[in-house]
Amino acid sequence: MAKKARKKASKRAKPVKKTILISPALGRAIQKSFVVKKHDYDGRKLKIVLGNLLLFIILFVLSSLLYTVSTTDFYQSLFFMLSLIFGVFSIALMMVLLIFVFMRAINNK
Numbered sequence: 001m002a003k004k005a006r007k008k009a010s011k012r013a014k015p016v017k018k019t020i021l022i023s024p025a026l027g028r029a030i031q032k033s034f035v036v037k038k039h040d041y042d043g044r045k046l047k048i049v050l051g052n053l054l055l056f057i058i059l060f061v062l063s064s065l066l067y068t069v070s071t072t073d074f075y076q077s078l079f080f081m082l083s084l085i086f087g088v089f090s091i092a093l094m095m096v097l098l099i100f101v102f103m104r105a106i107n108n109k
Helices: 043-069 073-108
Strands: 016-022 030-036
Touching: 043 073
Parallel strands: none
Antiparallel strands: 016 030
16 A cells, blocks of 8 residues: 655744834835744753753762762862863753743743
């Protein structure tokens, strides 16, 4: 049997047409229309960022604990550098997560 071809529903946001009235100094009104695209921030990107954020927070805590427990200078400097790197990545991913949350909140208005 031949399989039927199915079209997947597109999750992309459709453009919205907006019209504005511009009154230049001459006193006449000019009507212009333009297309505004709404972005659809789906949960898949949010889940990826959240998963990576949790991973780097766990790695940061683990390397900080190993930094305090280790006795050799080499291991202390190694775990200190790792905790700095993982901490910076965690802060960057937290900023990206906040941007996604704010953009989703603004887009829903």
